[in-house]
Amino acid sequence: xxxRVKSFDSAALIQKEKFRKFLxxxxxxxxxxxxxxxxxxxxxxxxxxxIYGYQILKELEQATENKLVIEEGTLYPMLKKLENWGxxxxxxxxxxxxxxKVGGRTRNYYAISEDGLRIYNHLEGFFxxxxxxxxxxxxxxxxxxxxxxxxxxxxxxxxxxxVDMISICEICGLNIESIxxxxxxxx
Amino acid sequence: MTNQNNxxxxxxxxxxxxxxxxxxxxxxxxxxxxxxxxxxxxxxxxDQACEISGTDIPDLDSxxxxxxxxxxxxKVTSGYKQRGTPKYFITEELWSIYAKTxxxxxxxxxVIITTxxxxxxxxxxxxxxxxxxxxxxxxxxxxxxxxxTAIYVYLSKExxxxxxxxxxKKKTDEFDETSLKSKSTFYNPQDLLRDAFSSGFFGCLFxxxxxxxxxxxxxxxxxxxxFLLGVIILFDSFLKLLKLRNNITVHQILExxxxxxxxxVIGLLVILASNPGMVFSVSIHIPTTFVPYICxxxxxxxxxxxxxxIYKIYQxxxxxxxxxxxxxESLKKPIRL
Numbered sequence: 001x002x003x004r005v006k007s008f009d010s011a012a013l014i015q016k017e018k019f020r021k022f023l024x025x026x027x028x029x030x031x032x033x034x035x036x037x038x039x040x041x042x043x044x045x046x047x048x049x050x051i052y053g054y055q056i057l058k059e060l061e062q063a064t065e066n067k068l069v070i071e072e073g074t075l076y077p078m079l080k081k082l083e084n085w086g087x088x089x090x091x092x093x094x095x096x097x098x099x100x101k102v103g104g105r106t107r108n109y110y111a112i113s114e115d116g117l118r119i120y121n122h123l124e125g126f127f128x129x130x131x132x133x134x135x136x137x138x139x140x141x142x143x144x145x146x147x148x149x150x151x152x153x154x155x156x157x158x159x160x161x162x163v164d165m166i167s168i169c170e171i172c173g174l175n176i177e178s179i180x181x182x183x184x185x186x187x
Numbered sequence: 188m189t190n191q192n193n194x195x196x197x198x199x200x201x202x203x204x205x206x207x208x209x210x211x212x213x214x215x216x217x218x219x220x221x222x223x224x225x226x227x228x229x230x231x232x233x234d235q236a237c238e239i240s241g242t243d244i245p246d247l248d249s250x251x252x253x254x255x256x257x258x259x260x261x262k263v264t265s266g267y268k269q270r271g272t273p274k275y276f277i278t279e280e281l282w283s284i285y286a287k288t289x290x291x292x293x294x295x296x297x298v299i300i301t302t303x304x305x306x307x308x309x310x311x312x313x314x315x316x317x318x319x320x321x322x323x324x325x326x327x328x329x330x331x332x333x334x335x336t337a338i339y340v341y342l343s344k345e346x347x348x349x350x351x352x353x354x355x356k357k358k359t360d361e362f363d364e365t366s367l368k369s370k371s372t373f374y375n376p377q378d379l380l381r382d383a384f385s386s387g388f389f390g391c392l393f394x395x396x397x398x399x400x401x402x403x404x405x406x407x408x409x410x411x412x413x414f415l416l417g418v419i420i421l422f423d424s425f426l427k428l429l430k431l432r433n434n435i436t437v438h439q440i441l442e443x444x445x446x447x448x449x450x451x452v453i454g455l456l457v458i459l460a461s462n463p464g465m466v467f468s469v470s471i472h473i474p475t476t477f478v479p480y481i482c483x484x485x486x487x488x489x490x491x492x493x494x495x496x497i498y499k500i501y502q503x504x505x506x507x508x509x510x511x512x513x514x515x516e517s518l519k520k521p522i523r524l
Contacts, residue, residue: 053231054234072257073258073262073266074266076227076228076263077267077269087280088349088350106230
């Protein structure tokens with residue numbers, strides 16, 4: 001992130017406070033949503049077993065080659081929000097935490113909930129579709145795993161292509177039989 | 188090794204105490220949640236310190252570095268205050284109750300002032316009377332609205348949501364002597380806000396009336412008297428808002444200040460009891476012989492309330508000593524590795 005970028009020349013753009021500030025703010029806005037998506041992804045990978053906070057940070061740093069770094073102080077409030085999002089009738093629990101003793105240490109382990117999994121699939125699909133759409137604009141190519149996944153044309157929900165797959169998109173209810181069948185035919 | 192462990196424990200405990208102090212007030216009332224958060228932070232810092240030192244038992248320097256990496260207590264706790272969807276300076280979640288409070292209070296204000304004007308002025312033309320007194324009405328509405336807005340802006344900034352303000356659980360400020368456990372340490376936010384709003388409402392009413400003479404009902408001395416009382420009541424409402432801070436020492440100090448503010452109130456009541464004729468102006472022929480009795484009754488109530496306040500301060504002191512004893516015990520425990 002810009003905060004960690006060193007400047008090597010006094011005339012470099014990031015030496016000026018206003019440019020650095022703008023770039024830091026912009027990165028912060030952009031990464032706020034991406035960080036949540038990546039957190040859910042890491043937690044999802046550990047299934048019912050769950051993963052604790054420090055481990056989540058290490059996984060993220062490793063997987064993103066230190067590009068996506070969530071600060072220690074920000075991680076736990078973020079996890080708390082994922083565990084308890086919204087208010088009143090609009091409450092959602094995307095992750096669940098359990099205190100477990102593993103290897104002599106008691107820690108809070110986070111596992112993705114059913115709602116969390118559904119939301120994650122949609123968010124991942126949406127994000128992937130978005131990146132794919134803007135790829136030509138930004139001069140890079142996105143290679144989607146079209147053999148394993150399809151994306152709902154209505155809401156971009158990521159759908160696992162499977163023989164036993166349901167025929168209705170879980171997020172928006174669109175009938176996706178034709179998409180599924182077409183993909184399977186292509187295979 | 189034991190000495191190092193003790194130093195490590197002390198450093199970590201002090202840091203976590205600072206974090207606990209900076210947590211938002213609505214969260215502090217949930218002791219289980221607070222303990223959960225602190226335990227998680229502790230584990231994270233220890234893991235980080237072990238990684239830095241490369242050993243299972245981190246040294247003081249590694250622990251210090253891990254704490255620095257975690258960030259200052261203000262930074263760590265700021266994330267917990269970011270609740271609600273921002274809407275101007277008041278979150279969307281609090282907006283509806285804010286709007287309702289504003290409307291309700293201002294309608295009440297309008298009704299009370301108009302009623303007083305009608306009773307004592309007996310106007311021939313109500314609309315004409317309201318227009319004549321519009322300056323005062325406007326000042327009252329503005330001051331009360333500003334007061335309410337300031338409170339809600341503060342609540343939004345601290346991350347309060349509707350569920351934290353309108354908590355159905357009835358909490359009392361009781362301390363169980365047998366088990367030395369508090370049934371509840373702190374006040375219900377809903378009660379505090381309600382009391383603060385009603386005090387603030389009357390405080391503003393009494394203060395503003397001094398600058399806008401609605402009617403010739405009272406004498407100038409009585410207007411000044413009401414103004415002084417209004418200032419004390421406004422100060423009292425501010426003290427009630429400060430009680431949202433869940434800290435026993437703060438509550439003790441506030442109770443002492445509250446006791447002190449009762450002294451000028453008693454003084455004002457004595458003045459009124461000695462000069463009952465100042466209540467109404469000469470044009471109003473209402474007997475004031477009952478006024479001293481009402482004043483003495485209020486003085487008695489204030490004195491009794493003062494004794495109860497002293498009792499509360501004493502109870503909170505006992506509670507503080509009990510919690511301090513609990514903290515010393517936890518400090519003796521070594522860091523778990």
